[in-house]
Amino acid sequence: MSPLIPASQRRQARIVxxxxxxxxxxxxxxxxLNDTGSLPDGKVEAVREMSRRRGMPFEWSFVMDAxxxxxxxxxxxxTTQIHFKTERRPYVIIDAPGHTEFLKNMVTGASSxxxxxxVIDAGEGALEQxxxxxYLLHLLGVKQVAVIVNKMDMVDFSQARxxxxxxxxxAYLNGIGVAPGVILPVSARHGDNIASRSGNLAWxxxxxxxxALDGFLPAAPEDELPLRLPIQDVYKPDERRxxxxxIETGRLRVGDTLHFAPNNRTxxxxxxxAWNAAPAISAAAGQSVGITLxxxxxxxxxxxxxxxxxxxxxxxxxxxxLFWLASKPLETGRAYTLKLATAEHRVTVEKIVEVVDIDDLxxxxxxxxxxxxxxxxxxxxxxLVAVDLAIDLPRTGRGVLLDGHDVVGGFIVTGADAVAExxxxxxxxxxxxxxxxxxxxxxxxVLWLTxxxxxxxSTLAMGLERTLFERGRQVYVLDGDGVRQGLNGxxxxxxxxxxxxxxxxxxxxRLFAEAGMIVVTALISPTRQDRARARAIGGDLFHEIHVxxxxxxxxxxxxxxxxxxxxxxxxxxxxxxxxxYEEPQAAELVVETGRLGIEEAxxxxxxxxxxxxxxxxxxxxxxxxxxxx
Amino acid sequence: MTDLDQLESxxxxxxxxxxxxxxxxxxxxxxxxxxxxxxxxxxxxxxGKVPFPVVQLDTGMELPEVYEFRxxxxxxxxxxxxxxxxxxxxxxxPTLPPATRAAARKTEGLKNLLRREQxxxxxxxxxxxEQATRAKERVFSPxxxxxxxxxKDQPAEFWDHYKTxxxxxxxVRIHPLLHWTELDIWRYSKREEIPxxxxxxxxxxxxxxxxxxxxxxxxxxxxxxxxxxxISELEVTRTPERAGRSMDNxxxxxFERLRSSGYM
Numbered sequence: 001m002s003p004l005i006p007a008s009q010r011r012q013a014r015i016v017x018x019x020x021x022x023x024x025x026x027x028x029x030x031x032x033l034n035d036t037g038s039l040p041d042g043k044v045e046a047v048r049e050m051s052r053r054r055g056m057p058f059e060w061s062f063v064m065d066a067x068x069x070x071x072x073x074x075x076x077x078x079t080t081q082i083h084f085k086t087e088r089r090p091y092v093i094i095d096a097p098g099h100t101e102f103l104k105n106m107v108t109g110a111s112s113x114x115x116x117x118x119v120i121d122a123g124e125g126a127l128e129q130x131x132x133x134x135y136l137l138h139l140l141g142v143k144q145v146a147v148i149v150n151k152m153d154m155v156d157f158s159q160a161r162x163x164x165x166x167x168x169x170x171a172y173l174n175g176i177g178v179a180p181g182v183i184l185p186v187s188a189r190h191g192d193n194i195a196s197r198s199g200n201l202a203w204x205x206x207x208x209x210x211x212a213l214d215g216f217l218p219a220a221p222e223d224e225l226p227l228r229l230p231i232q233d234v235y236k237p238d239e240r241r242x243x244x245x246x247i248e249t250g251r252l253r254v255g256d257t258l259h260f261a262p263n264n265r266t267x268x269x270x271x272x273x274a275w276n277a278a279p280a281i282s283a284a285a286g287q288s289v290g291i292t293l294x295x296x297x298x299x300x301x302x303x304x305x306x307x308x309x310x311x312x313x314x315x316x317x318x319x320x321x322l323f324w325l326a327s328k329p330l331e332t333g334r335a336y337t338l339k340l341a342t343a344e345h346r347v348t349v350e351k352i353v354e355v356v357d358i359d360d361l362x363x364x365x366x367x368x369x370x371x372x373x374x375x376x377x378x379x380x381x382x383x384l385v386a387v388d389l390a391i392d393l394p395r396t397g398r399g400v401l402l403d404g405h406d407v408v409g410g411f412i413v414t415g416a417d418a419v420a421e422x423x424x425x426x427x428x429x430x431x432x433x434x435x436x437x438x439x440x441x442x443x444x445x446v447l448w449l450t451x452x453x454x455x456x457x458s459t460l461a462m463g464l465e466r467t468l469f470e471r472g473r474q475v476y477v478l479d480g481d482g483v484r485q486g487l488n489g490x491x492x493x494x495x496x497x498x499x500x501x502x503x504x505x506x507x508x509x510r511l512f513a514e515a516g517m518i519v520v521t522a523l524i525s526p527t528r529q530d531r532a533r534a535r536a537i538g539g540d541l542f543h544e545i546h547v548x549x550x551x552x553x554x555x556x557x558x559x560x561x562x563x564x565x566x567x568x569x570x571x572x573x574x575x576x577x578x579x580x581y582e583e584p585q586a587a588e589l590v591v592e593t594g595r596l597g598i599e600e601a602x603x604x605x606x607x608x609x610x611x612x613x614x615x616x617x618x619x620x621x622x623x624x625x626x627x628x629x
Numbered sequence: 630m631t632d633l634d635q636l637e638s639x640x641x642x643x644x645x646x647x648x649x650x651x652x653x654x655x656x657x658x659x660x661x662x663x664x665x666x667x668x669x670x671x672x673x674x675x676x677g678k679v680p681f682p683v684v685q686l687d688t689g690m691e692l693p694e695v696y697e698f699r700x701x702x703x704x705x706x707x708x709x710x711x712x713x714x715x716x717x718x719x720x721x722x723p724t725l726p727p728a729t730r731a732a733a734r735k736t737e738g739l740k741n742l743l744r745r746e747q748x749x750x751x752x753x754x755x756x757x758x759e760q761a762t763r764a765k766e767r768v769f770s771p772x773x774x775x776x777x778x779x780x781k782d783q784p785a786e787f788w789d790h791y792k793t794x795x796x797x798x799x800x801v802r803i804h805p806l807l808h809w810t811e812l813d814i815w816r817y818s819k820r821e822e823i824p825x826x827x828x829x830x831x832x833x834x835x836x837x838x839x840x841x842x843x844x845x846x847x848x849x850x851x852x853x854x855x856x857x858x859x860i861s862e863l864e865v866t867r868t869p870e871r872a873g874r875s876m877d878n879x880x881x882x883x884f885e886r887l888r889s890s891g892y893m
Binding site: 011012037039040041042043080081082083092104105107108111112140232233235237240242244245246273274275276284286287288290301325339398399400402404405406407410 | 630632634635637638639641642645646648649672673674675676677678757758761764765767783784785786787788790792794795796808810821867868869
């Protein structure tokens, strides 16, 4: 790029500065701003005066720390963004905090960066937090990284020390699949090798920090990749029906036929709509567009448009590499909301494959993922998810998990079980699920009742069966005791056998449900893991229903006299007494039998069953908040 | 795509997210250069019409040219304008320095508006490059009902996944222009021919670089009498944008105090 082009017309580069606390990120930025003449007049004087008033020595980092609490404590709390320019181009410098407790702020800063500077103290080397930040850069998709070995003045500008630190961090970065562009020695405090070369580092002949920044390449254009247009909304400003969204990758043209996933519709683009602009015949990655189609097909927020030959994967099960932000750990069996592009799906954690050790990149099995940990996790979604693998299409291969109101983790998709085999099976049958549903007047389902012994599962299951039957529904109860007399007669009560018992009931229930029946199961099924597996088997048909009563109530009822035996030590592993019951965290329905009478509880269940098995025809209605505009 | 196209596209994306995710939404319009661009972008995002109310927090202290401009644009763009009269200065926190106290009137006006109209989302045309505490902002920035900004515990923004779900009793400020610079605003206003309050153009060696109430905002030295001249001036100036805003400079943390209690 020629320096003759006015600065205002050159594409800005966004650079995040990461690294361990106190390794000198803010000092480096203060120095960069000063040495490139980017600080406003009076800023350095104001900071000197502020330092003098507070009786503190002047630090370059003070020009960055904007908040009173940051200046008081001398730390960066939140990410901030500062504009500056070199002769080559304008930059946004994103300062990310180094403290572990502000890691979500580091992630926030880094996730919008084109490139990163990883700052490491020459004396201390790459500490845990430097490694964690490096790993996160990789996860966030920041591919260009330069390593700044800072505080060279504190190690007498020693080349040997630099070589040691450089070799260590290079090995680590290679281990996570990142190739550092350059590794360079500096002293930010004294300005060595920031904007100009330093006699103190005469042995070093690589670029300065400014040269390293200028050496980063602009983000590669993504319009050569397959088209992905996630729909944000549908507007009707006049007689037009406009699908609005941002093209994440690829390109579309008027006349293209688009496929919409996961609802599997196609239509042709008849216009790329815009206000106060000339009509366009094509649009490409990065553009927020509005398109009109030749047919009024059902499309809504969350659907992804692609070209028919290059569709996203459609899957119920995703393997993701996840970074967990919340203090409450992620656990098997828990449910979260998955957000991927503009779509939201309810997902359950089916399996935690392994947690990654940030220091040595080793992996270990775990049943929970704690705050600031990275893990490989399998998620199961009841609804079909349109998704790409991050390695192919990063922008539609990544997302976040929400718990309630909050973003609790971010992930990239490393695997997705395409639903092809399920579709195949449907094709093999002579009767389709839709035909069965039309014939029965309702859909099949697995209503999985879980709860303590004595909570009322069997009573409710039988009440539900009777009521639904009387209403003309195809319904059958798979009771735990009944199944053990036949299908599972070979199984005992060891943990492994109980687990197998549940698996077989889940498989049998799914077959019934696919045959169009409403299947009700009544099993204690005490572990989240077993229920998550049952859910995985049942897929879309599965509904977890927690029949809930406290232990005292159940023990008083004790319909089969089992609590009494358990208390007397006659039953060694009894749920609620000598073995744990893991309550569902995201059951589709909770029926509180401690509070409700039998009639009322059955009524709730019947209402739920009717709702989820009722026939719904795909509506062709225009959906979207933009209806009224 | 040019860099202005990219900025426009990102802001349109944010506006559409806000419109889809937030139930009761309004935009603040100070009639200045930034909020004019914000409303222009809303017209782009929603194909000509701004689909939410536009609120002016009025202290009665704006310059006459500002009121004139407001009425013209409201009519020409078909805006649903809500004018919120701010409470008098005598009701403000007396421990604040004088200009900061005058500015706090807008915060109180906004709180009254929120209480009455129950807006869940308020769009504001602030930019990170204006002021150091604004550089710490999120695109979707949750607030307590009293407007307080907990800058020590802001939500994560992974890529473009913004926080759009809130507990009862909170609302969200949405900042679609956060990533723009002052220079971008002028270059875009020129390209799109967006109308501008004439006070920004120099007369007799002075112009307003940042427009606020007449009692606490002052014109700065400049000879830039056209957009092109403003752009040339900004490419070389080292005077901060808000140098003419007295409330920023009264005490070390005056603006931070204003912002953490709800100022824009």
